Amino acid sequence: MSFWPYFGLKRGIKTTSWPSAKEQSPGITPGRPRSASNASSNATTQLCPTGALHPVETGVSVDLTHCIHCQRCRQGPHALPWEDDVAWTVNAGTALSPLGYRFRRSLHVRYIDAGACGACINEARLLDAPVYNLHRLGIFITASPRDADVLLVAGPITNAMCTAVRKAYSAMPHPKRVVGMGVCAINGGIFGENFACVGGLQKIVPVDLWIPGCPPPPLAILHGLLAVVGRTQCTTAEELP
Amino acid sequence: MSTCTQIQDWLGVQTGISSQAVAAQWLQLQIQASRLPELTAALVRDWQAEFATLLVEEEESAVDACLAVYYFFYLPRNGCLLEIQIRVQPGEELPAISETVHAADWHEREAEDLFGLRFTGHPFLGDFVLHDDNWPEGVAPMRHSFDGLHHPKVQKDSDTEWSPPQILREEGAIVFPVGPVWGDFHESGLWMLETPGEQIRYLHTRLFYKYRGVEKIAEGQTLDRALLLVERFSGAAAFAHAWAYCQAVERIGGCKVPARAQDLRLIFAELERIRHHAANIAEISGSTALAVAKAMAQDIVEDLLRLSARLCGHRYFFGVLTPGGLHHDLDPWRQNLLAETLPSLDARLHELEHLLKNSSSFLDRIEEMGTLSPELAQSYGVVGPIARASGRAIDLRLTLPYGAYATLAPTVPIAQEGDGYARLRIFFSEIHISAELILKTLHQISAGPVHTPCPTFEGRALAWVEAPSGATFHWVHCDAAGMVLRLRLGTPGFRNWHAFERAVENAAFQDFPIILATWGLSVAENDR
Structure with missing residues (x-):
């Protein structure tokens, strides 16, 4: 049993320095769609099965409280830009x-x-x-x-x-x-x-x-x-x- | 098919049973309800048939409509699927088969709760999915006449009171409740431990605190929206459940999934299995307070989640599958990423396995702990790694091959002891086998498209997948417009929780969380 502390120490420090520094390791978040002004708003909003995308005068708005990351608006001709951030609160x-x-x-x-x-x-x-x-x-x-x-x-x-x-x-x-x-x-x-x-x-x-x-x-x-x-x-x- | 002919011959000489093949390896049986216990007992006893699932469908939307009840069995030795269909008139009861087919016990209790279908001779009907203190007596939510939008009013009187069962009548005997809110990060459920002091004599499990009515709310939704539900009712095995659902929809539409999509599905499903088992290993290490081992396992889990997100955009494979294939292809760069990352993750798991197997104080806590004997495992019909740790060599990837498993069959590890250590070894073995299988598939992956349009017709189909925790059978019935009329989620969790109670009997009080961790069962998957 005495070997566990040794293996623990051998691994070194793995902890992220977030929030003092930005954490950008790929895959830490599924990301989220961001609102866009140039999208053809109706075609884009129809991609969303949960009603998180709304057409507004200037483009498409994104309601974060309805987005379930189904990725339907991630690719294709009417896709929205997705961003890998975590400040969602x-x-x-x-x-x-x-x-x-x-x-x-x-x-x-x-x-x-x-x-x-x-x-x-x-x-x-x-x-x-x-x-x-x-x-x-x-x-x-x-x-x-x-x-x-x-x-x-x-x-x-x-x-x-x-x-x-x-x-x-x-x-x-x-x-x-x-x-x-x-x-x-x-x-x-x-x-x-x-x-x-x-x-x-x-x-x-x-x-x-x-x-x-x-x-x-x-x-x-x-x-x-x-x-x-x-x-x-x-x-x-x-x-x- | 030659595989079904043997049993077809046997059925032919039985009186009162008619059978017809609806597809290769798929037999439909007609029989009088009264002879059901006799037939199912013979199937299990003489043919070693495994009980797959029981499902009930209401035939018309009128009040008091007939019920169609389907019992599915399969023969693991030759891969033949048996469907027994029985029509039940309003007010009629069915004979319980759970006395001889113990695996059907919880299925009958569920059908009684959700459809109001009574099973003659079943000793424990009531307070199961719908809790007596939270649901009016006699309201069956899966009936078409029930409004699925509103919770029915509960009359607060003595009838709706619920108290825990107590068998022990010794001096000082208590029922110790664990849950529904307990520990650090545990799923909600109530475990009532009956004890005279130190030793747990009986465990009564009360689940379905997380019942979200998934099967009911799927009705009337489009096939695409129901897929979102199937992905999200049990997030730890999202890909497996979504795969089974997609296969059912593809069977209805007569859609042939491209070879490349089948290969990629296998890869993602095995990757999910590795992550699922690694998370279980982290929990087992944590339950024995082995902090370094837990940290090592958590690191691996996190790296696997990141890998999933880099491969297909989501840490839990949400939004990857669609009927007819996959939403997106895996480009050469990502294939390469997977091929380069996976061996090192597997090597880290090998290292962790080696360290754990050489920790005597850790082994002391999981050896001969939470044992499910091969006899009990057989009788309860447990599935998945739990079954394989108790000497049952069943795996749908081998017995009823689907997708790319027809040509890429995995080896299936078996242990006989049925204790916590056996389950840990099975988790590790399956991880290594899955990693090997992924790399092998990646090496010979087919070229071509990953999606083909899947037409929708009126129809019903059963499809299956060996999910990380075991055999999964999903049933989809939809109309020509692509609206779901009935979705049945037959999950491995529902099967295995039934047997869990028996593994806790006679354990020491403080071992309960360890036994729970070595079983690694999902409550969400059970409750639906």
Whole structure:
């Protein structure tokens, strides 16, 4: 057993220097479509099965909270430009200020799976992988909502999980923040609102931030958690050309 | 085909059973409902038939319409698929087959919940997919008359209360609940451990906290939109499920997928298998608090995800498949990238395997842990790596070859012990075999287009794929306009969770998370 520390040390430091420096390793994100002014707007918007693209006077706008990265608008004559960034966090509308400086390097997160498909969970599990290492940013995962400052919820919020989410939220001490991750948590995503899914976290608890994506890659999740304490800035949900 | 003739001959001499071949290696059987238990028992006992899936379809949109119930079996030895179709009149019950075909147990409970179809002789109907405390009694959501947009009102009274089952009646015995919200990053489900103190005597699993009604909401959607659903209901095996779905649509349309697309599908599916197993290995290492091993495995998982994104634009293969082939080709540069990257990833996994196999304290925690005996594995009809770790040599890539597997068959690793260590070894072996298979396919990859238009007709079809976690059977029924009338997702998770309870019995309390990790089951795939 004594060999494990040796092999651990031998591997060296693998951690990204994001957010202090840009992280541009290929494949860290599926990317996202950007709004464009020259696209033939109707043909482009028809490519989108989830209604994330809207024709506007100046071209095509992209609603990040509806994009599920189906890649239908990525290639072909009416394609939109795609960009490999991870700063996807958007305000959800509670208008609460970011948590104060006491939380900046000590933020405890309780994760709840409310019907997530497995991709969101897998990305969240990678947060403590050496490459991303959320602990270096002062972010910790806690097993109990009573120790949590942030509730991180994924999935389209199934009916059977509503009670659990509400109970976890009410068990958290003040001040507390709620972050919904993945397009499913925002509006049900591809599952929508139906007999089995509430289709939106804000319908059962107040939500502060959304991290869009299907799934959001680990850096996008970190971006969202840092936005809770004001260390990163939110972007706009709908990008106009 | 010669493979089905033997059983056809046998069926011919049975009274009251008629059979006809609908395709090569595909037999349709007609039989009276009352003789169902007898026939299915004989198939399993005398022909070593494997239960594939059970599916129910409502025939008309009127209230109280007839139900068509399909039982699918296959013969692993000669690759023959058997379809037994039974029509059930309103108010009629079906005899349960789960007493002899134990693998069908959960399928019958599901059909009872979702269609209101009763199975005579089944001991555990009720509170399964639809939880009693969250769903009104007698409302069957998969019926056409049910409005799929709204959750029905639940009357809060004593009838809707639910309490955990308790078998142990010893002094000090408790039911210890794990979930639905628990641990760091765990999927939601409720595991009730019955214990008199240290040892787990029984486990009662209550899943479907994540039931999203995928099969219901797919109805009335276009085939393309339903594909998005199939990709996204179980993200860890998105490509496998989307592949099975596309094959069903292609079978309906009579579409022949180009050879290059078949080769690329095999490559992506095997790449997904490697990532799926590597993620399981990371969880197993993490559950035993082996931080360095977990970090090494996570690194490999992350590199595989990045590789996927570079090859086809998405870390989880979303938006890659389409009926008739693939959306995009893999250009020579990307082929080269894969051929150069994969051997080094496989070498890192070999190194990790070597280190783990030489860690005695790690082995102490997974050896003889969470054991599923070959007899139980057979009786529960488990599939995938779990089955292969318990001595069952079943793999759809060999028994019912599809796509490019007809010419590129993988070897299938087998272990007999059925414990956590056997499962770990199977995960590693399958990774190495998949990597070899990818490189072999890449070496002799066909040229040509990767897509051919797939026409839509009215029709229904079953298609299958050996997903990372085991045999997957998807059924699609669509109309001529390309609208889905019925989508059935027969998943390996649904099969294997059923047997999981038995592997936990008599384990020590603190070993529960380790056993869970060595099984590596997806709740999302089970719940749908």
